[in-house]
Amino acid sequence: MPFMPVKFNLQKRVKLAQGLWMIYWVSVIMGILIFSLGIFFKIELRKRSEMMDNNESHLVPNLLILVGMLACGVNAFGGKVCHDSLDPIKFAKWKPMLKTYLLLCCGFNALLLLTVILCFIMQFAVYLTLAEGLKNSIKFYKDTDTPGRCFMKRTLDMTQIEFRCCGNNNFRDWFEVQWISNRYLDMSNDAVKDLNTCEHDKVKPHRVSQGVFDSLRGEATERFLTHHLTNNSAHYDYDHRIEELNIWTRGCREALFSYFSGMMNSIGILIITTIILESVDMAGLKYLCTALETMEDPENPECESEGWLLEKGVKETFSELLAKLKALGKTNQVDEGGDAQEAT
Secondary structure (H helix, E strand, O other): OOEOOEEEOHHHHHHHHHHHHHHHHHHHHHHHHHHHHHHHHHHHHHHOHHHHOOOOOOHHHHHHHHHHHHHHHHHHHHHHHHHHOOOHHHHHHHHHHHHHHHHHHHHHHHHHHHHHHHHHHHHHHHHHHHHHHHHHHHHOOOOOOOOOOOOHHHHHHHHHHHHOOOOOOOHHHHHHOOOOOHHHOOOOOHHHHHHHHOOOHHHOHHHOOOOOHHHEOOOOOOOOOOOOOOOHHHOOOOOOOOOOOOEOOOOHHHHHHHHHHHHHHHHHHHHHHHHHHHHHHHHHHHHHHHHHHOOOOOOOOOOOEEEOOEOOOHHHHHHHHHHHHHHHHHHHHHHHHHHHHHHO
């Protein structure tokens, strides 16, 4: 007995074909969106590559670009089939391909599901890459004359300005490194040289609770302090524990991760929506095909027909599928055994 049978007349078949045609072209638009977001995601990763120590993974954006192109092609084909389904002559040329097409759609849905899983799992990899990359970016911030790091300072400055963040975890990360280039220090002065090579950070003039200028909050109304941010005695009527600092307290790792994770979550939701649309398309096309095949009088378009999702029940269908897989496995074993005997 067929699984979920439905009776169709001409009017229902026409409505089903028209509805499926519209859903297929909505799916094509979704494919274009996924393709565009994949390109945008790839560009953003390239743009922030230095912040990730050039170790970022492009697996997800590349997969999004591939899935977007496949979605456009698969759904455009389905839309054409639905458009021609009510013309017996035109539908006849598509009929032999439909079983293969539905299997292809199942595989495509599996690929979409894999992409969704990767969109959520790879966020952890992005977090770790940002943590290591930002740590190195701050470490090499001053090396503007070193090949390969010439634009590190500018990139990190623009990142802190754009995302309103400071440091890796917070602004205190700048207290732990020498971020002033040696070109601005008088290294011929013995006092400066001694301070620069001193092992104790607290006596270094460029490491005394000082933040970089691009970390300052532009709209702040408080005093613009960049030196001795955590030293209450260095400023009049100042307590860094209760006073709102005029420097961004949010770390760039948190800001960038929030940006990328938000993007990946949005893409994941978009792909889940696409999976639902693809499933509706597959079910509708199966109903439409079986309804056209079971017409009592193919020459009379007004006659009734019956459509279904599965020709047999779910249990019988799975049992038949397992039997075919077992038979295929046995055939392969026999072929391997025959080849071995011929070899001997």
